[in-house]
Amino acid sequence: MSLVRVHNFSISLDGYGTGEGQSLESPFGHAADRLHRWFFGTRTFRRMQGREGGGTGVDDAMARTWADGIGAEIMGRNKFGPQRGPWQDEDWKGWWGSNPPFHTPVFVLTHHPRPSVEMEGGTVFHFIDATPEEALRQAREAAGGKDVRIGGGPRTVRAFLEADLIDHLHVVVVPIVLGRGESLWAGLEGLEERFDSEAVAGPSGVTHLTFTRRGTA
């Protein structure tokens, strides 16, 4: 069965998955890198960058499950880049350089479709104007029976949770108070009723929460 999964989704104590004031210089706004420092220390992250070393404890173990069995990703346009509205610059190909870490088809949700972009290493960006259900249908087809990852940002994850399309949700609670930004939890009252949850703290100070849809475990 092809599952829909969210991994390594970092939020602050007050539930924000990104800060305010996102821009080319500050992809996470005033949150800067504070939501993701736990990840930079992991072996998984180092490998993505072609580097050695990094921790191999619980933070790494949780981070590592990110790519396993994934056949496609769906992401919001704000994760893909800082532009809003009609595309001013079609040369923009994401934050990740010529060989992005996805290595699968990636469906970017946008009200402004544009031609697909093929990158090195198997990543192909498709730009679609679609509901969560329709985006998932296309991603599943492209994934060839494998799982689909919902890559964020917060608004995109929230939309898929609202539509009850997520089977596995891994949230990393970072012990900071951002005060403002984009909330993961807004509008999701009672979410826990659809999931079994588990919590484990890492020595980096973050807490890994996993939500597994009841009936899929």
Add this chain to the structure above:
Amino acid sequence: MSLVRVHNFSISLDGYGTGEGQSLESPFGHAADRLHRWFFGTRTFRRMQGREGGGTGVDDAMARTWADGIGAEIMGRNKFGPQRGPWQDEDWKGWWGSNPPFHTPVFVLTHHPRPSVEMEGGTVFHFIDATPEEALRQAREAAGGKDVRIGGGPRTVRAFLEADLIDHLHVVVVPIVLGRGESLWAGLEGLEERFDSEAVAGPSGVTHLTFTRRGTA
């Protein structure tokens, strides 16, 4: 040194320390008992009720530190009871029966002072209209050199955090999304800069976060 401490303060994933619609029948509003179920299973809670049994794992270890070394409590009026505005019913003596679990002076913050109420077992409720700083001055005097506990609710804890008067903060994050209620974190952006923090998950599914003011450890 007399410290100011918060213990066993439960919040939802979205940061609410109480639900919406608090009343005599529902002291925590629509949250009902969901924020405190982890506590009911502990030996500490059973003992408070004069009962035996209960778990003795990490949830209990964290809960148990609640009373140790405390000489006075400060609480908001909404923790004391469901009445708002001028007191209609001075016979109301709190939710806790004739022998409340505090066993110390308790300062209830209210814009409507009333005569103090002496209970069995050493608890005396004082009703004062005071700033956090002034309330703490009175509580410290009554505590005779011991620590002062800030007992909640969320608005009261927040006011003391805003005034930077808290030395030790123990928050219990419960894996539920309440969606609405009284937020603990609102207005506290950057709180973590003043504290060292630690996280540990309990088998009940909650995460215990402790914040220790830098310089007091």
